[in-house]
Amino acid sequence: MYEMVKGGNVELAALSDNVDAVIVSLGWASPTGEGDADVSVLLLGADGKVRSDADFHFYNNPSAADGSVHLLGKQPAGEGSEDRISFDLTAVPAGVERIVIAASRYEGALFSELDDLRVTLSDASGEPLLRFATDDADSVSALIFGELYRRGEGWKFRAVGQGYATGLAGLATDFGVDIEDDAADEPAAPVMPEDDGKPDMKEAKGAATVAEQEPPAPLPAVPSPRQHAENAEPKKVTARPRTAKKKVTLPKAVKKSLAENESWKAARLFPVTALKSDREREMRATSVLLSVMAQVPEFGRRLTAAFGAPAGRMETFTEVSLPHGDTPRRPDGVIRVERGGKLWTALVETKTNGNPLKPDQVQVYVDIAARRGYEAVITLSNDVALEGSPLVDVKIDRRRKHKVALWHLSWAEVAHQAQLLIRHEGVGNSAHAWLLQELLHYLRHDNSGCHGFQNMGAAWVPVRRGIDDETLCQGDPRALEVVESWERLIRHICLGLGGEIGQKVLPVQRARRGSDPGARRARMADQLCREGRLQAELRIEGTPGVLAVAADLRTGKLRASVEIPAPEQGYPLTRAKRLIRRLAEAPADLHVETLVDGGMGGPRGTLERLRPEPGDLLPKNGSQITGFRLSLFKGMGSSRGNTESGFIRSVETLVHRFYDTVVVHLDRSVTRRTAPARQVPTK
Incomplete structure (x- = not known):
């Protein structure tokens, strides 16, 4: 794989014969496990501007109608997550000269808080062709990782690594997108490195030789911010970018059935009752x-x-x-x-x-x-x-x-x-x-056989028995099998929950930069042998903190929890009362624990006991409250499969119940300092 440096450019055809379609992955790692960013793509004409707001693809406009761009979403990586974008370069309109690939952070977060910022490009077979890592993102909230641009009949890639302090709004505005935010008018003027017409690639294994002489044709630099006249009329705010056709979604409320009684079954296009083998x-x-x-x-x-x-x-x-x-x-x-x-x-x-x-x-x-x-x-x-x-x-x-x-x-x-x-x-x-x-x-349907992950594997029962009788030793390969099954289960739960709520749900993998996934799983297997516990964390978009899931195989209990910071304003008792009010719909058996300075645990109790006496959450020694930990417990299923009494069903049920009854009621604005919401582009 060809390693690029900032400002370098390379011809895709010189790296592979299969580049009509490519996948670009933007990746990063977060030391806290909570850091994230959103990718965006801008299709630019010869003037360096989008032809219309439909050429700006982001979380509210993920796909191009012609299929040239498709935001595939996030997936876990060894040390963090990757956001992938599919490009069909044969479908890119002739009027598009450049494709800018960027990412932005929100709510005041900066790219300097993330590690291992990188972009990789793979050909249609999934073979990685090039990689560019940037270590100088500085205090910016938007970053251009790179760009694809035409050169003759082919395409080239340029490693950019330039940031915008004004975030998504400033970046999009400079490329001609109308933004529903005054912050778009703030100055930001990074300059794109110009193409000298010669490839910077010195050597690429197995790649064809790139012509030494290429007519110099510098591409336009990133346009400077728009200057508004003092007496200019305010811009009319219009609708957000939409696809050409109106989208149809199914109604959430189910229509009343015309059946005479509940035994009547609706006719189905794909029947499952006759399946026997x-x-x-x-x-x-x-x-x-x-x-x-x-x-x-x-x-x-x-x-x-x-x-x-x-x-x-x-x-x-x-x-x-x-x-x-x-x-x-x-x-x-x-x-x-x-x-x-x-x-x-x-x-x-x-x-x-x-x-x-x-x-x-x-x-x-x-x-x-x-x-x-x-x-x-x-x-x-x-x-x-x-x-x-x-x-x-x-x-x-x-x-x-x-x-x-x-x-x-x-x-x-x-x-x-x-x-x-x-x-x-x-x-x-x-x-x-x-x-x-x-x-x-x-x-x-139960008879389809397509239910997703549903078996913890043959090692599950022996490992549980080994933990019960304390005969499981570190290095036992069966422990590693259980850890891999646990990771598959967590990813399965993320898919199910994400589909239900329509938000990105990803497992958090706290690992050192560049660490090997196999080594991380080996450490988890050793922890399972020592402590008898399996642990995981889920990051749910739009919610405070991360949702932690733990399975204690010694006690047979599951725990789902989330830690939220305490509001920064108000007296301690006011903070406690505010939290209890937010949890009005939460189950009575929810455990609430006060977190104080020094990382020590403070007062705790069930919501049933705390509702009439929120003051019981206040530390008796007057310690500063830093946050709260909310937890739900559930008994662990006995079987390894996805039956009603099974372990898998128990974990799924707990996570979904905890989200539906607790996490969904926790608003970021209640637990954090007020911060600007994501800047949403509009037409």
Whole structure:
């Protein structure tokens, strides 16, 4: 992978032959686990400005109608998180000369508070091509990581690393986007390094030689801030950027049924009652998913963009026969996307229930795809892939010129994306919304076998017994298996909760910069052997603090908790009363603990006891209150699977109950100093 320096530029075609579609990942690490940022993309014309506000893609406008840009969202990385963006460079309009890739922080947060700021670019096969890390972000709230720009018939990438103290508003305004905030008029004038017309790449392994002589054509610098005349009329505020079509979402309230009694069941497009075997479940699930992907472009594009597929006409097939030696092979499905006369093809291998993927079977499909020039093999199961720990270990022949990407998709991720579209973001028409609703109903049915992560594995019971009788020793490989299963469970819960509430929910991974995920899991396994506990943290967008989840295998108890800072204004008793009022709808068994200076725990009690006497939360020695810890407890399930009494169901139930009854009532504005909200661009 080519390491870039600030101001450097490189031709993409010199790094790979497969750059019609690329994925750009912006990453960072947070020492506290709470730091985050939002990515944004600006498509600029020859004048260095957006053609319209629709060329500005951010959290309220994540996709381009032509498929050229698609914000894929965040995913956990070894030392923090990464926000990925898919670009179909063949679909970028001819009038767009540059694509600026940036990120911004909000509520007064700065990039200097984050570590390991980096941008990576991968080709359509998922192969990383280049990386740029910046260590001098300083005290800025918006940062341009890099840009893609045209040079002749191809595209180049420039490493920028320039910041904006005025945040998202200042950055967007300078590129011609109208902003609903006066802060957009504050000065900010970073200058983009100009392209000298010569590539800065000295050497790239396996890359073609870049021409030494390239006609100098410096690109425009970042435009300086707009200067408003003293008597200028105030700008009229218009609506936020929207897609061309009105979005349709399903109503939250269920219509009254016309059935005579509750025993009548509504007719379903995808029936599940006749499924009797695993093979039937795999065939039905594959056909249902692929047909909906082909008929609902928003949904199909959302799933395939993460795999480097272009935006185009999609067709899907099942039970396709492909030659392989003396015995033809039949993958569960095939996805084909056509754009500009070119085909992108992926083979699909599906598993349902707790059935694992078979490495030898997947290896065969990878070999077939390589011989036939297909781009990808997609595995689909209830398991969740972990960074640095592939579900299926296959051999990729690096000697082949054509590369095949191996991707994994969890059924939980499929349900998550469907729920985001029909409940929160909307789709093109009501028929598409209905199809997604039918898909979601099918996936959630007990007989479909597509429930997401549902088994803690064979090591779960022996490890629990070893903890009970104190015979589990550090270094036991079964402890590491349990830790990996726990991490998969947490990611599964994040997908489910994020789909329900329409917010980003990610596991927090507090690790040293550049640390290996395997080493982090090994430390957690040692902790499990010593203390008998599993721990995790979830960061939920728009909520104060992080949601901590702990499973104490010695006592058989689960705990969900959140720490919130105390309000900075008011007397101590006023702060306590304000907190109790905010928790009016919380369960009576909620535990509330006062946090005081020095990190020591203060008074504590259940909400049932504290409601009539909020003063019981005040420290008797007059110590300064720094915050409060809110906790809910639940008994741990006994079985390893996702049954009513199972461990997985118990953790899911506790996290969802804690969010619905406690966290949702905690407003940042109540617990933190007043800070400006995110600056939302408008047309």
